[in-house]
Amino acid sequence: MEIVFPDVPEYHFILKGLCSDKFPQYPKFHCDALTEFDEELRTDIAFVPAPLAILNFNNYSLLKAGNIFSYFSGPQIINSRGDEGEVFVGEHDFLSRYYVRILMDGVHIKEGSGSPAIMEPRVAMLSLRRTPEKFDLYNKWSRIANDLPFPLYSALIKRSEKDLKGTVEDAISASVKYALNNASDLIREIAVAHGIENIEMLKRVIFHFVNKNTLSITEEELESLRALNREMGNKGFRVSYLKF
Secondary structure, X not given: OEEEEEOOHHHHHHHHHHHOOOOOOOOOOEEEEEOOOOOOOOOXXXXXXXXXXXXXXXXXXXXXXXXXXXXXXXXXXXXXXXXXXXEEEOOOOOOHHHHHHHXXXXXXXXXXXXXXXXXXXXXXXXXXXXXXXXXXXXXXHHHHHOOXXXXXXXXXXXXXXXXXXXXXXXXXXXXXXXXXXXXXXXXXXXXXXHOOOOHHHHHHHHHHHOOHHHHOOOHHXXXXXXXXXXXXXXXXXXXXXOOX
């Protein structure tokens, strides 16, 4: 089966066991880390920004394992009063451009480095930039989602592969457990591969976002995706019924 996932440390960590064929009892997976995504997904299994998952629910179902949510924080705008007419989004930030469109009416998105800049939570934690002028979009999110967790990345499987859904969920959970049991070695490998010098900070970021809800999604996280679906529909995105 074919898997695509964002080229970020957290998913290299989560999927290391699965993509390294550590589990012969499960189907063989071909894994591809992407630096950008098309809006229409075609692969068997995809780990994608949650808004992109919403846009593809006509053809995909949510997997209960491999999802990433943020508690108490969302994308952060740096060097901003929160009312500028444009924001810059880094080329490897897969998430923020969607949430600008969903949560910030009339703001123009520019690619590259500049100010004000918006960073997804995991990128903001790794950033060395320190400034008191910071605006967290979680405040906007909590007004429409009743303080539910902020959806970052969602795991999907093609509806045509629904007979394998349970097997794939078990395989992803096994891979997450493998990562947690071998965390020190895997995090060092990922730090070298991504050119991250501060291994302790990388460890903090990974363990902030990879937790028990990555193993198995709860009703609270499902409610946050339903809230995202409603808000995207309110903002004119093409949305469909969420199939879990």
